[in-house]
Amino acid sequence: MKNRLKVLRAERDWTQADLAKALDVSRQTVNAIENGKYDPSLPLAFSIARLFDKQIEEIFDDEE
């Protein structure tokens, strides 16, 4: 699944470690989501959307 996580993070000048801390996950998980290797669960996707103050579909795109 494609996502805009890397762009949104870069806009805020956050490191992957900063984002991982905010989401209470590991840096590996942030990296895997950004690279499209891992699709987050619904609760984590909601946490990401809440953190960036956006709708889930504004961040994640279910088209391959």
Place this chain on the structure above:
Amino acid sequence: MDNKGQSSDKEKKTKKKTVSLAIWTLLWVLSVALAAFGHELFWGSNNLINTLVILLNFGIGIGMIIANIKHLRELDEMLQKVHLESMGISLGLAVVGGISYSMLDATNVIPFDAEIAGVIVLIGLSYLVSLLINLRRYK
């Protein structure tokens, strides 16, 4: 965002649980060695001591299992998935490989007895290899 670059609370907690699991595992290995070799090296065929040492080994083993569960629960969702997949692979290999190994012994294809230690080594190695492969997959 404050605390820039610092490791997350999750990572700190995970590290703590990993250290705890490592300590329990080391204690368990030492207690296995004591139960296996203690009667040969120290106290001879004293059944009371043997029973107590084996009970100690069993108790530490339970502690190690609980530490493993706590470690798994502390991991985030992706790392849980990675570890559970690796555990599934090593469990499957242990059952399939263990039965094959046992049948090789039962049919005298191998000239030695099938020891449980062989299966333990298979579990350990298959878990390690599948964990490394799975972690690489999500990089």
